[in-house]
Amino acid sequence: MSRLFKLEKTCPKTRAxxxxxxxxxxxxxxxxxxxxxxxxxxxxxxxxxxxxxxxxMVLANTYHLYLRPxxxxxxxxxxxxxxxxxxxxxxxxSGGFQVFSLGHLRRISDEGVLFRSHLDGSEHFLTPELAIExxxxxxxxxxxxxxxxxxxxxxxxxxxxxMERSHLWAERCKRSHKEKKQALFGIVHGGTFPDLxxxxxxxxxxxxxxxxAIGGLSLGEPKELMHDMLNETVHLLPEGRPRYLMGVGxxxxxxxxxxxxxxxxxxxxxxxxxxxxAVFTRHRRYNIGNAxxxxxxxxxxxxxxxxxxxxxxxxxxxxxxxxxxLLAYRLATIHNVRFVMRLMEQIRCSILDGTFDDFKRAxxxxxxxxxxxxxxxxxxxWLEARQGKHRSIDYDD
Amino acid sequence: MSRLFKLEKTCPKTRAxxxxxxxxxxxxxxxxxxxxxxxxxxxxxxxxxxxxxxxxMVLANTYHLYLRPxxxxxxxxxxxxxxxxxxxxxxxxSGGFQVFSLGHLRRISDEGVLFRSHLDGSEHFLTPELAIExxxxxxxxxxxxxxxxxxxxxxxxxxxxxMERSHLWAERCKRSHKEKKQALFGIVHGGTFPDLxxxxxxxxxxxxxxxxAIGGLSLGEPKELMHDMLNETVHLLPEGRPRYLMGVGxxxxxxxxxxxxxxxxxxxxxxxxxxxxAVFTRHRRYNIGNAxxxxxxxxxxxxxxxxxxxxxxxxxxxxxxxxxxLLAYRLATIHNVRFVMRLMEQIRCSILDGTFDDFKRAxxxxxxxxxxxxxxxxxxxWLEARQGKHRSIDYDD
Numbered sequence: 001m002s003r004l005f006k007l008e009k010t011c012p013k014t015r016a017x018x019x020x021x022x023x024x025x026x027x028x029x030x031x032x033x034x035x036x037x038x039x040x041x042x043x044x045x046x047x048x049x050x051x052x053x054x055x056x057m058v059l060a061n062t063y064h065l066y067l068r069p070x071x072x073x074x075x076x077x078x079x080x081x082x083x084x085x086x087x088x089x090x091x092x093x094s095g096g097f098q099v100f101s102l103g104h105l106r107r108i109s110d111e112g113v114l115f116r117s118h119l120d121g122s123e124h125f126l127t128p129e130l131a132i133e134x135x136x137x138x139x140x141x142x143x144x145x146x147x148x149x150x151x152x153x154x155x156x157x158x159x160x161x162x163m164e165r166s167h168l169w170a171e172r173c174k175r176s177h178k179e180k181k182q183a184l185f186g187i188v189h190g191g192t193f194p195d196l197x198x199x200x201x202x203x204x205x206x207x208x209x210x211x212x213a214i215g216g217l218s219l220g221e222p223k224e225l226m227h228d229m230l231n232e233t234v235h236l237l238p239e240g241r242p243r244y245l246m247g248v249g250x251x252x253x254x255x256x257x258x259x260x261x262x263x264x265x266x267x268x269x270x271x272x273x274x275x276x277x278a279v280f281t282r283h284r285r286y287n288i289g290n291a292x293x294x295x296x297x298x299x300x301x302x303x304x305x306x307x308x309x310x311x312x313x314x315x316x317x318x319x320x321x322x323x324x325x326l327l328a329y330r331l332a333t334i335h336n337v338r339f340v341m342r343l344m345e346q347i348r349c350s351i352l353d354g355t356f357d358d359f360k361r362a363x364x365x366x367x368x369x370x371x372x373x374x375x376x377x378x379x380x381x382w383l384e385a386r387q388g389k390h391r392s393i394d395y396d397d
Numbered sequence: 398m399s400r401l402f403k404l405e406k407t408c409p410k411t412r413a414x415x416x417x418x419x420x421x422x423x424x425x426x427x428x429x430x431x432x433x434x435x436x437x438x439x440x441x442x443x444x445x446x447x448x449x450x451x452x453x454m455v456l457a458n459t460y461h462l463y464l465r466p467x468x469x470x471x472x473x474x475x476x477x478x479x480x481x482x483x484x485x486x487x488x489x490x491s492g493g494f495q496v497f498s499l500g501h502l503r504r505i506s507d508e509g510v511l512f513r514s515h516l517d518g519s520e521h522f523l524t525p526e527l528a529i530e531x532x533x534x535x536x537x538x539x540x541x542x543x544x545x546x547x548x549x550x551x552x553x554x555x556x557x558x559x560m561e562r563s564h565l566w567a568e569r570c571k572r573s574h575k576e577k578k579q580a581l582f583g584i585v586h587g588g589t590f591p592d593l594x595x596x597x598x599x600x601x602x603x604x605x606x607x608x609x610a611i612g613g614l615s616l617g618e619p620k621e622l623m624h625d626m627l628n629e630t631v632h633l634l635p636e637g638r639p640r641y642l643m644g645v646g647x648x649x650x651x652x653x654x655x656x657x658x659x660x661x662x663x664x665x666x667x668x669x670x671x672x673x674x675a676v677f678t679r680h681r682r683y684n685i686g687n688a689x690x691x692x693x694x695x696x697x698x699x700x701x702x703x704x705x706x707x708x709x710x711x712x713x714x715x716x717x718x719x720x721x722x723l724l725a726y727r728l729a730t731i732h733n734v735r736f737v738m739r740l741m742e743q744i745r746c747s748i749l750d751g752t753f754d755d756f757k758r759a760x761x762x763x764x765x766x767x768x769x770x771x772x773x774x775x776x777x778x779w780l781e782a783r784q785g786k787h788r789s790i791d792y793d794d
Contacts, residue, residue: 040716044723046704069716073692077712085708275723295470307443311482315474319437319466326441326672326726 004183004210005030005242005263013357015234015261018348021242023089023141024181025081026056030242031258031351033249033344034059034091034266035337039068040084043271044330045337047086053306053334054341057089057141059266062134063098066124067117071137079139091266092140093246094131094173097215100149102386108148110168128172136179144213145173147187152219159191159216166215167203174207185244187215192225194232201236211242211264218247218267220379222372226253230260251280251343252369255360258347270340272382274332277321280339284368288332293318306338307331401580401607402427402639402660410754412631412658415745418639420486420538421578422478423453427639428655428748430646430741431456431488431663432734436465437481440668441727442734444483450703450731451738454486454538456663459531460495463521464514468534476536488663489537490643491528491570494612497546499783505545507565525569533576541610542570544584549616556588556613563612564600571604582641584612589622591629598633608639608661615644615664617776619769623650627657648677648740649766652757655744667737669779671729674718677736681765685729690715703735704728 009018021028035042035050038061042050050058060080065071074083080090096113099105103115103124112127128146135143146169148162166189177184186209190196204212214233217226230245237243242263248254249267257265270280277288281301286293288300299309300317308317308331320328350359370378404416418425432439432447435458439447447455457477462468471480477487493510496502500512500521509524528543543566545559563586574581583606587593601609611630614623627642634640639660645651646664654662667677674685678698683690685697696706697714705714705728717725747756767775 039720039722040713041722041724044727046724046727047708048704064720068720069691069712073712073716076692077694077710083710083713083716085713294466295473297474307445311444313474313480315466315470316437316480316482319470319480323436323461323465325436325438326723327438327443329723330441330727331443 009352011351011356014259016258016351016356018351025089025141028056028089029348030263031344031347032264033340036268039064044333053338059091062092062095066134067119071134075137090140091142092135092138094144094146096147097149128169129176132173132176142183144185145170145187147215152221156193163189163196163200183210185209185211185213187213188233189216191216192221197229197232201233205237212237213244213246215246234261252367255363259360270336271333274336275329279332279335283366288317289321306335308335406749408748408753411656413655413748413753415748422486422538425453425486426745427660428741428744429661430737433665436461441730450735456488459489459492463531464516468531472534487537488539489532489535491541491543493544494546525566526573529570529573539580541582542567542584544612549618553590560586560593560597580607582606582608582610584610585630586613588613589618594626594629598630602634609634610641610643612643631658649764652760656757667733668730671733672726676729676732680763685714686718703732705732
């Protein structure tokens with residue numbers, strides 16, 4: 001068992017686990033969800049609010065911070081924690097995901113990836129070693145290896161080549177990683193191909209990282225396929241190390257994937273949905289712009305203990321969204337983040353007291369996930385927003 | 398002396414006064430500045446934050462709330478205080494200013510004004526009686542008479558006709574006003590013509606309102622002209638009643654106009670400037686987007702006790718503005734509102750301890766107002782934003 005992670009309890013009926021991450025900036029009970037603070041801010045929220053919502057750890061995007069304000073600036077200002085005034089643990093990604101999905105790709109080789117900034121067109125060459133150096137300067141508690149991130153739907157040969165390059169880069173990242181205060185996680189790839197997933201899990205596990213991420217999922221593939229891939233992968237990762245599923249954040253996926261043995265999640269989904277007026281309840285998510293809320297006196301979610309629900313009517317939130325008031329985005333973000341945090345607290349408690357399987361059944365019985373079609377449509381809109389006009393309200397990773 | 402207002406102290410060297418407004422939702426020490434919550438929200442801030450910034454009273458715009466979500470909705474939800482979850486005093490304007498500057502004017506007669514909504518083009522006929530009825534349903538503590546608001550630069554004959562119509566409407570508002578819990582203020586007009594201002598002040602004062610507003614100023618006229626008009630007007634208003642200068646909110650104007658005997662102010666300026674990256678300090682205002690702040694370690698204002706200044710570096714705020722992060726607008730709003738609230742607290746304390754004149758001299762010595770050219774340019778941009786694409790970030794009254 002690594003010093004980073006202490007496994008406390010395993011569910012007798014599922015693979016769910018409860019544990020604690022010990023980082024230089026404090027302990028994090030797991031399973032844990034990390035809200036996304038792409039540019040050094042979880043959109044609309046202050047660090048104080050994050051704490052009050054029960055957030056224990058956040059993710060920041062190396063790609064964004066590297067391009068703006070620049071790593072040198074953040075380093076001069078005392079590192080990322082001080083810069084964003086967040087004294088809890090931070091995880092940074094390697095920049096890979098954004099380079100491949102947001103940057104304008106110029107050339108990729110085993111050496112590294114040449115890309116153009118989506119902000120000003122400037123050219124940058126990102127290598128595994130540079131990814132580690134940047135993350136060292138940012139100073140996060142957990143950092144990630146550089147990986148190649150092909151989109152969902154590529155053919156098997158492309159996915160295999162990308163996986164092999166990611167393996168090569170993982171080794172180089174590990175070799176160049178000297179800052180022992182930072183825990184470096186490996187990332188398993190292999191797309192939606194079971195044999196590649198197994199191969200990648202075994203290889204990455206063999207490199208002996210203090211924690212393991214599962215990448216290349218939640219990219220638009222059917223949910224069943226994602227669960228199949230977890231099924232192929234998770235049991236090949238060492239029991240005593242934390243397992244981090246990147247980019248997953250819908251309530252039903254969190255519950256299901258905890259049951260698969262995942263300890264950590266991040267996703268911009270709850271915050272992005274909030275800014276677009278979609279709010280979670282334990283039954284389903286609602287669009288607050290819907291006319292049914294125009295005169296609704298009660299809160300958006302009568303089960304919720306967040307500031308938004310304790311203070312404002314659904315009608316008021318509806319009004320703020322109709323009027324495109326900035327407070328709308330903030331109040332909905334508060335609600336969705338709190339919803340997910342409370343869900344994670346419930347999950348953890350139920351694992352600790354041995355009732356997670358019951359909790360999961362009840363949750364799945366009561367919660368009606370958004371249908372695939374709506375989800376696909378949202379994903380498309382989000383990807384278009386990322387590619388086109390980068391409005392802060394629309395995108396965030 | 399009216400029950401609404403208690404005059405506590407008068408400056409021996411200027412006309413500055415300190416007093417207290419007693420409203421059904423609590424007492425308000427004066428001189429007071431009211432942040433603008435046009436659509437039932439002071440943009441980006443929660444009611445809790447407003448309180449913590451020292452805000453004791455806010456303004457909301459009847460025109461906006463009448464069009465959306467509608468007075469009936471707000472009334473059904475328990476009135477404006479409950480709707481926006483603000484339990485302190487509220488002042489609503491009559492809707493006149495927005496009808497004349499933002500709505501698409503169709504026809505005006507002594508009877509009332511026919512206008513088209515800037516939102517959906519629907520036609521509405523606003524009369525003095527309707528303005529009172531709407532404000533009654535909203536339930537503010539202080540409400541305003543309907544007035545005709547011609548732009549600065551109209552010829553004297555137009556200004557005179559508008560003034561006379563406003564006088565007629567003031568009488569009708571007073572007659573139709575039955576809700577004694579709400580204090581109805583009269584409004585003095587007369588543009589920038591001293592004889593009209595004197596005539597209007599005398600006439601409106603003769604109607605015996607519990608408070609008096611001075612309208613039709615701060616519309617782009619030179620500052621000296623505004624001060625001349627106050628000089629002509631204020632002494633004609635009854636000593637024991639509060640005096641409210643509408644639409645004024647720059648630090649230098651607040652200090653100067655308190656010295657002229659004004660007790661109440663409202664303006665969207667501090668919040669709007671904040672959202673555009675202009676932050677106040679006691680020396681001048683700065684544009685946080687300026688490159689000088691890119692690596693500035695300290696707060697934007699080392700004299701400030703606001704959350705933004707206590708928590709974040711100027712460099713971080715600079716970054717948030719460059720990245721168009723939503724938190725940027727909020728943090729700058731917090732700072733500017735707190736700056737103005739602290740200024741008003743300092744003004745009041747110095748009146749109470751007899752040192753206002755010294756305070757005023759020192760403030761004016763140290764503070765360098767934005768030059769007329771920059772200000773005119775900002776005003777132009779703001780008016781264009783109002784006329785064109787109504788982005789929430791750009792405009793707010």
